[in-house]
Amino acid sequence: MSDHASEPPVLEITGLCLSYYTRAGEVPAVYDFDLTVAKGESVGLVGESGCGKSTVANGVMRYMGHNGDIVGGTIKFKGRDMAEMSEEEIRRVRGKDIAMIYQEPMASLNPSLTIGQQLMEVPIIHEGVNKAEAFQRAYDMLSAVHIPDPKRLMISYPHQVSGGQQQRVVIAMALLSRPALLLLDEPTTALDVTVEAGIVELIAELSRETGSSLLYISHNLGLMLEVCDRICVMYSGEVVEEGTIDSIFSWPKHPYTQGLFGCIPLPHADKNARPLVSIKGQLPLPHERPEGCNFGPRCGFFEQGQCDKGLIPMEGVHTDDDPAHRVRCRRWEGIDVTEAVRVDEVREPIEVGETVLEVADMRKYYKVRDRSLAALVSGGAVREVKANESISFRAGEGETVAIVGESGCGKSTFAKVLMGLETATDGEVTLDGTDLGGIPVNKRTAAQLSSLQMVFQNPNDTLNPSHSVGYQIGRVIKRFGIERDSVKRKDRVYELLDTVKLPRAFMTRKPRQLSGGQKQRVGIARAFAGNPKTVIADEPISALDVSVAAAVTELLMDIQREHRTTLLFISHDLSAVRYLSDRVVVMYLGQIMERGSTGQIFAPPYHPYTEALLSAVPIADPEVERRRIVLEGSLPSPLDPPKGCPFSTRCPRKLGEICDNEAPPLQTNADRHVIACHIPLEELREVEPVISIPDRDELHAAQ
Amino acid sequence: MVQLIIRRIGMMILIMLVVALLLFLINEGDPRLIARSILGPYAQDQQLNAWVIENGYDRSVIVRYFEWIGRIFSGDLGDSVIYKRPVSEIFWDRLGNTGILAGVTFVIMVLIALTLGVLAGMKEGSLQDRAISVFSIITTSIPEYASAVFLVGIFVFWLGWLPGTSSMTSGFDPVQMILPVLVLTLYGFGYIARMTRASMAEVMTTPYIRTAVLKGLPYRHIILKHALRNALIAPFTVIMLQINWLLSGVVVTEFAFGYKGFGALLLEAALRRDIFVIEACGVAAVFVAVFTQTVGDLGYTYLNPRIRFK
């Protein structure tokens, strides 16, 4: 990192303070922020939402919006103070010397200009080249970001290409003038994990080739491990720890950093033997930060008189790996942060009871009316979208079954059919001996409704903003006829609030007064209000920050354990799935690719799609080794699926024509482990494991 | 795209036919009322009945409706009771007058509204924005009949610069156009300006404008190439819908200034139950309104590449 010590660092930030001005007055979003990015270095900025990491990027770009301002500190770009630059100079730096890549590629591209126009204007404006030259530059750059058929793309509009390709276009746009510094603000968060893997690989490749420095902003510690040399961990507007990747991952010094690791379902975590440890409390609002250490009220090592006074400076830690490792904690020398993360309590695994839910050959087809004249003439005006095709599995009492897949795989449609919000086209969905597949929600009896409830994905959508928390939970109890007396009903609501660990005062609160995690807890209380036999949880934690997600996950499992509820956990997050589920169903384009117990799914033989999916998930543990498989192409349109195996268009292990033309056979590997693939099981069994996990206990012993 | 146009035009014809049916039922649903309006209030029941039979009004409504549609297509709009002449002799002149008034107003109004709207929306919350917004909110609060009185007070009574009526009795006089155009423009431009402002302000906060800024593009280039193109898509529909509102304003304004247009004709006919004139005016008004709405919808889809290239 210090190879270029002679020239000034690309970016040098000292004492930066950034504020927003709102109704409540000045809100300091970031303060006392120091950061140095050397030439060719990639630095990660990691933290949960609201910690101020994106604000830093905006500050560097001097783009704070009309209500934000830089209130202190200096930002030097290649040794020049940016505050001294004129508007015109800043403009010339933007896009030429410092470029930015954003979270939502679709929104970042102008919908009414072609991709070519948007790319070409960069060299035209910054370097004054002519149109032909600009076209060539744009074309070459599109090829460099591995876009097939760049010629066609140049004349396409952004909405005509897939999300992954859009992000590649944004990256190409940023790199067109070979910037010295590239800011990436959660560049892959909006993308599916297999697409994300491709983009991350591309970013790493390009930064190696161009020598650009990177400032990579993300909430995902696993991604940091892959892209960055050094990381800064942010909490509530300030950096709490910084150091090299190795140093931070191996020797985290700040209780918050360690707390984050405790919240991530790493491969060695186990819901019974080694459960996740969430961080208590929640992020303070910017104007309610405590005196002293911001993390104090949530910290297990908090000590009065020491942690709650004055400004706490960054101190050098000097680990073996990194002499520059620094931490913002007064007590770092006296504490062993790994202590907080060990939980001695070992929980008994839930014994799985009799089958509660059985899905047999369930299909859900949507009719899409094609109103084009050609279709009317040829008579094919009604086309079918096969959202779910022959879905079969069963779940026992107290069992957790995960349904995994990326967007468009049909997992949400499946949930809707179960809940009766849609009806199955064919097949059976048997719950407690009754076939519910064809019964829409308004025809179901109260008993049928109450035995199957749902926890929804989006915390901001799950509760009606107009009604109080108490009313929304109480209404369920009333509808299901559990408690007719209004006083008793109120007591029951209190009990449920206790169960989800929310204060009883929340009874009268409106959803807007609650944080995301709290709303999700109310959603869980509501789902369990009618004592359901089965609960479907549709991505219940995907919109939450890691520390909140861990708490909600643990809560969900505690309640499940207590009530012996069958849990259908719908998710795209394989780490969470591995952690909490007993059985896994892997879906792709509406069909089941593989199903089996969690152990069976996460070890060979794999379905090639499961294999790719596993390899795409970043894991925040440097000890874990992972084989990389990057899928080509994008998800086929469900209107026009491949004729044979749905995965055949992207499968790295494709055999040949048979995959294109014939539906794959269901091969049974072991008891209830089924793989839908043409490749013989013997061959699949010989595939190397994607992930190799060293034995943690041995490592600890060695230390 | 072609299908869309065909479908929209089909829809337009359907709406026209239904609207025409409504108009027809209101006016000619009860044949005795027609007889009454033609024979006058003192006609006896027997006379009315005789008239109904004699003129074929005893046949079913549907048959008469289609006959009526056929007559309209052949240019026969019936005879006016008040003027005792074929409606077509009066009607087209009046429609032409209104066309001049509305056309001039429309051009001026749209130019002013788009300019002010873009200027205001470019810098949301600036002094320029606030001034334009307040000005346009005030002008949209003054209905045509009120601003007509104000402007006549100022320009006719106080300054004495302009004539107070626009009856054009001695041939076409551009000076007499000034007040009606002013009245219609003042009331109508604010709405378009505010929609343009909102659209522009929204576009200015989108991530793709941020992308353009952080690409280091000059401000002028961002406004002209990146913002305007997107910001003017939504107001386009509003502008086309405004023609519908303009026709409403025309009725009031023509009455206020004694301008011999179709609005004044409609009002006169409505007050005196001149059935065939009402029908002609109604059909014409709805035709213009539906036609411009269709153009607005189609234009919107054409301007929006997200729909155009699906």
Add this chain to the structure above:
Amino acid sequence: MSDVPRMNAVSTPLSRLGASFAGSLRPVFLLRESPVGMIGAGIVLGFVILAIFAEFIAPFDPNATMVPFAYPGAEAPEGGIFLLGTDHLGRDILSRIIFGGQRVLFYATAATVAAYVVGILMGLAAGYFRGYLDEILSFVANVILSFPIMVLYVLIIAKVGASGINIIFAVVFASSPGIMRIVRGVTMDIATRDYIAAAQTRGEGPWYIMLMEILPNARGPLIVDFCLRMGYTTITIGALGFLGLGLPPPDPDWGGMITETRAFVSGGFPHMAILPACAVSLLVLGFNLLADGLREVSLKD
């Protein structure tokens, strides 16, 4: 909020309606953050007070003919002052404006509320049930909305005659399709939310979902639109009066007052028509500013 322990959160539908009504007033409380909105609210409130206490505030009988062609400030023969002068028949303009405001506010409110009831029910049904019902209702709305609105009013009033109830009828007929479109759009949006799915999966009926789960969340845009429409209905009632299709004389009506006296504007008595024109414009401005302020605070939220 949490220190109100006696508040029964699991409550009866009636008290729920009350609570959601109180909730719907929230934007009104926030209005104090918008100076523009406060001015608008002040203007509207002023007219409302004048209307309610018209009998006590108005100095003269609005229909009494006293001294014709009196300028503002002239003294009345039986004592008192014609603050705003008199019209060509010698009626006190101030009193006529006050009583005219009473009528306008009454009919505008009644008509707009009625149009809202119809429009909301149609919009909820179209947006929630979708399918054929939606197509039929939307087609009807398209047909009505394709009329230039004043042409429609002229046609309706000419057919059914000018009276208060007919004006209400005409306004409902002409403006409920517009309200329906707004409600339909918002309903289709809200219907995709998870809390609606949650209500369905606990077995709530469609009308409970529409009225209790969807409608309260649609109030933001509807309150703003309501204020705008109040302004527009005020304009319409005035326009009908101006065209001679309005409320029957001799009771005062702003539009009618303008049309009766506008011939005298260029003849030396501009106040007779200008003052009622000011009244209309001011009240409409009040509604428009109020709507603008409400929109501003609801966007900030």
